[in-house]
Amino acid sequence: ACSTQPTEPDTTLYNRLGGQAGITTIVDNLLFEIGGNETLIGFFADTDIDRFREKLIEQLCEVSDGPCEYTGDSMAQVHADMDIDNRHFDALVTDLITAMTEAGVPTGAQNDLLARLVPMHDEVIHAEEHLNGDER
Numbered sequence: 001a002c003s004t005q006p007t008e009p010d011t012t013l014y015n016r017l018g019g020q021a022g023i024t025t026i027v028d029n030l031l032f033e034i035g036g037n038e039t040l041i042g043f044f045a046d047t048d049i050d051r052f053r054e055k056l057i058e059q060l061c062e063v064s065d066g067p068c069e070y071t072g073d074s075m076a077q078v079h080a081d082m083d084i085d086n087r088h089f090d091a092l093v094t095d096l097i098t099a100m101t102e103a104g105v106p107t108g109a110q111n112d113l114l115a116r117l118v119p120m121h122d123e124v125i126h127a128e129e130h131l132n133g134d135e136r
């Protein structure tokens, strides 16, 4: 029980998240968490949840070096005019951690995914200021 699992250097984060099945489970768990989170649910009142689910799966796959291409809109375009603040961002991160834990993702892989999403923070929180700049 105390043995440590060495991380294979040639394993992608995508594989450590459980591949396509793992990422799909993470996103479905996240949708469930958002649905019960009163800090977040209001933002999604008019959202096409099927599209949101599909684009988020693509994005998490691409950002973890999986075999996908993100086909959604830029983070600045998507989150403009929502007035998202740090409290909302933290609530989403907390729900994502719960979603990953429930999916059985090891802590190291959880942290590596979060580290790849955190750089998007400014584009989500200050989306308007990024709209005329370069898009990612």
Ligand code: HEM
Residues within 6 Å of the ligand: 040, 043, 044, 046, 047, 048, 051, 052, 055, 056, 059, 071, 072, 073, 074, 078, 079, 084, 088, 089, 090, 092, 117, 118, 120, 121, 124
């Ligand atoms: C790193 C953080 C985040 C990432 C990576 C992310 C990613 C995404 C993606 C991929 C989409 C779908 C884009 C598309 O349809 O083309 C989306 C949509 C959305 N996001 Fe985020 N998001 C983040 C943070 C947040 C936060 C903090 C909130 C609010 C609390 C939020 C609220 C929404 C809403 C409401 C939509 C749906 C927009 C619509 O109805 O068209 N997001 N997000």
